[in-house]
Amino acid sequence: MMLMSGGFVMVFPFLWQIMMSLSSQAESMSVPPSLWPEVAQWGNYATVFDRVPFARQFLISVVVTILTVVGQVIFCSMAGYAFARLRFWGSGAILAIVLSILMVPTQVYLIPQYQIVQSLGGLNTIWGIVLPGVFSAFGTFLMRQAFLGLPHELEEAARIDGANPFQLFWRVLLPLTKPSLSALTIITILFAWNNLLWPLVITTDAADMPLVVGLANLQGQYTTDYPVLMAASLMAMAPVLLLFILLQRRVVDGLAHSGLK
Structure with a gap:
């Protein structure tokens, strides 16, 4: 049980990063934070190519x-x-x-x-x-x-x-x-x-x-x-x-x- 909880603690920042990448700007700054976006914003990945080469x-x-x-x-x-x-x-x-x-x-x-x-x-x-x-x-x-x-x-x-x-x-x-x-x-x-x-x-x-x-x-x-x-x-x-x-x-x-x- 302790090994499972320790593994989750290590993986959680990566999972949180994935959830943040699919959130809207309002959801990313909401208090309390949203654990999962209401609508996945896949367009964030396309926006990256518009912001930087x-x-x-x-x-x-x-x-x-x-x-x-x-x-x-x-x-x-x-x-x-x-x-x-x-x-x-x-x-x-x-x-x-x-x-x-x-x-x-x-x-x-x-x-x-x-x-x-x-x-x-x-x-x-x-x-x-x-x-x-x-x-x-x-x-x-x-x-x-x-x-x-x-x-x-x-x-x-x-x-x-x-x-x-x-x-x-x-x-x-x-x-x-x-x-x-x-x-x-x-x-x-x-x-x-x-x-x-x-x-x-x-x-x-x-x-x-x-x-x-x-x-x-x-x-x-x-x-x-x-x-x-x-x-x-x-x-x-x-x-x-x-x-x-x-x-x-x-x-x-x-x-x-x-x-x-």
């Missing part, structure tokens, strides 16, 4: 997410391999500097980051949104832990067979870190899709904004059409919600293989 912003979000995931997988896996398997001067100090980024709030380097991208002409561009997110300290640490967990005998056998460091990384060790790569991919997808602060700062034109910024602009200065906002939010969250439900076990397995709890 939903299709274009959705496409921008998809492109930004794909590019961010590709960058994270490439750079974080290579950095994690270097810190875990290669011996070079200052590796411990460099790793400490990289991990120290996790202790610094993103707002601290927001202005310098903006100035750099502005000087490169990246305002209102996809690559300007993507560039700061193609590398992360968390992804580097995650992949480092994954490479540290692999047996050294594989590395020694590959070197005896004549493999150079890149072949050892690409052909031998990287395929064995698939659980951690899957976890990094899914976590990065959720981060890139839901990232609001940086795209909100760097984009000013609605046609160049990702979807999450477009949804933020649906909130008016004096009043907000909550049913339309809820309808847009449901359509925006549906792809990543479905992806996470289908692949959540891979996230758990990847974190477990990496030794993170």
Whole structure:
């Protein structure tokens, strides 16, 4: 019984969002709140496309997410391999500097980051949104832990067979870190899709904004059409919600293989 009530508490906000998206503006602001609309307002979903360029912003979000995931997988896996398997001067100090980024709030380097991208002409561009997110300290640490967990005998056998460091990384060790790569991919997808602060700062034109910024602009200065906002939010969250439900076990397995709890 307690499990059922706990599950209902977790699902209730999602169900409430669905009901709000089908309500009228008066019903969404009524006191006491209406548990179910008298007439389902399916037109709220069509109104979203009139308020914001939903299709274009959705496409921008998809492109930004794909590019961010590709960058994270490439750079974080290579950095994690270097810190875990290669011996070079200052590796411990460099790793400490990289991990120290996790202790610094993103707002601290927001202005310098903006100035750099502005000087490169990246305002209102996809690559300007993507560039700061193609590398992360968390992804580097995650992949480092994954490479540290692999047996050294594989590395020694590959070197005896004549493999150079890149072949050892690409052909031998990287395929064995698939659980951690899957976890990094899914976590990065959720981060890139839901990232609001940086795209909100760097984009000013609605046609160049990702979807999450477009949804933020649906909130008016004096009043907000909550049913339309809820309808847009449901359509925006549906792809990543479905992806996470289908692949959540891979996230758990990847974190477990990496030794993170």
